[in-house]
Amino acid sequence: MTTSIIKIMSQRGFLYSLQLIDSQIDKILDRINVINTRIQDKELVTNAQFVKNEAEQKATKKQSEIRKLEDQINSIVYKKKESEKELYGGKIKNPKELQLLQEEISSLKNRISQLEDELFNLMIENETLEHELQAAETNLLKITTDKAAEVADLESEKTQLLTELNVLKIEEEPIQAHIDSDLLNKYQKLRISKNRLAVVIVEENACSGCGNSLTLAELQKIKSPIDEYYCPVCKRILYYG
Numbered sequence: 001m002t003t004s005i006i007k008i009m010s011q012r013g014f015l016y017s018l019q020l021i022d023s024q025i026d027k028i029l030d031r032i033n034v035i036n037t038r039i040q041d042k043e044l045v046t047n048a049q050f051v052k053n054e055a056e057q058k059a060t061k062k063q064s065e066i067r068k069l070e071d072q073i074n075s076i077v078y079k080k081k082e083s084e085k086e087l088y089g090g091k092i093k094n095p096k097e098l099q100l101l102q103e104e105i106s107s108l109k110n111r112i113s114q115l116e117d118e119l120f121n122l123m124i125e126n127e128t129l130e131h132e133l134q135a136a137e138t139n140l141l142k143i144t145t146d147k148a149a150e151v152a153d154l155e156s157e158k159t160q161l162l163t164e165l166n167v168l169k170i171e172e173e174p175i176q177a178h179i180d181s182d183l184l185n186k187y188q189k190l191r192i193s194k195n196r197l198a199v200v201i202v203e204e205n206a207c208s209g210c211g212n213s214l215t216l217a218e219l220q221k222i223k224s225p226i227d228e229y230y231c232p233v234c235k236r237i238l239y240y241g
């Protein structure tokens with residue numbers, strides 16, 4: 001039954017059937033291209049990583065400033081204690097020397113108080129930077145997780161599409177086997193040059209590819225089993241479906 005139908009189908013009929021499948025294949029390949037682009041697009045993750053790295057560097061820099069200042073304060077506190085020991089140690093009796101020592105201690109106290117104010121400000125700045133870093137880390141984690149989920153969905157869709165693609169390619173083989181190889185080449189070139197439409201059907205006595213009205217004589221030729229008939233305007237293969 002199938003064989004007899006195939007025998008009476010014209011070459012243009014086979015080409016038209018082939019094009020129906022090729023259109024589905026094109027649709028799948030287009031979608032796979034979109035999927036591949038989206039899988040490769042790591043821009044959001046890269047940006048989030050960049051923001052996190054910047055925040056991390058700022059926080060690290062601030063912490064190092066804090067440690068440096070703390071060391072400086074500790075060293076002045078130590079100096080002050082040593083001077084106080086001298087002051088109350090009883091070894092120095094000279095009133096002028098004692099006065100100088102008192103002045104030094106007072107100056108060290110002022111310096112400590114000044115540096116402690118600076119340290120307080122650095123601590124507040126550090127707190128802000130720590131919050132920014134935490135927010136950047138949370139954002140990076142979310143974006144990375146979202147991207148992984150998106151990629152998993154896309155990969156699964158792609159696998160499904162590749163299976164469909166294989167089925168369509170298998171379906172095409174017996175159809176292609178019935179088409180003369182020269183005509184098949186012409187068809188493939190036309191699909192490239194004519195926006196994927198090499199074979200077009202006649203609709204309301206006109207070419208559905210370009211709208212050109214066809215004469216009765218032309219329509220008769222199109223309906224006949226001849227292998228090739230081209231639209232005189234758009235040069236696509238015309239088929240009476």
Ligand SMILES: [Zn+2]
Nearest residue numbers: 207210231234
């Ligand atoms: Zn046309």
